[in-house]
Amino acid sequence: QVLEAARCLDEGILKSKADAxxxxxxxxxxxxxxxxxxxxxxxxxxxxxxxxxxxLAAAHGPRYAPPASLRAMAETGERFFEAV
Structure with a gap:
């Protein structure tokens, strides 16, 4: 579900983080x-x-590969929401 939420945001299926x-x-x-x-x-x-x-992608195939946007967030330490 986390992977699909990230993909749906990337693809414009979800219009906002709140929608996810x-x-x-x-x-x-x-x-x-x-x-x-x-x-x-x-x-x-x-x-x-x-x-x-x-x-997971290495073990079970590319369907589990994270999208580029999620990988970029990981590299920069970005979060989806501000820490409270």
């Missing part, structure tokens, strides 16, 4: 008090998520 969060909470069952997939990636660390996705 609300859709995951209301449609998929992410806990409202913890946020959706983007907030989860912020808590886990985008770099750690990219590392895990790279390992």
């Amino acid at each position: 969060e609300i859709g995951a909470i209301m449609g998929v069952g992410f806990a409202p008090n913890t946020g959706g997939p983007l907030a989860w990636m912020d808590r886990r660390g985008v770099r750690a998520v990219v590392t895990a996705l790279d390992a």
Whole structure:
């Protein structure tokens, strides 16, 4: 779900980060008090998520490869949301 949320943002399927969060909470069952997939990636660390996705892609194919935008965020330390 985190990979698909990032891809959907890149492809313009989701118009905002809030759309990704609300859709995951209301449609998929992410806990409202913890946020959706983007907030989860912020808590886990985008770099750690990219590392895990790279390992999945190596083991199971390119469908698990992180998009370039997520890789760029990992390299710069960018987050989806400001830390509170």
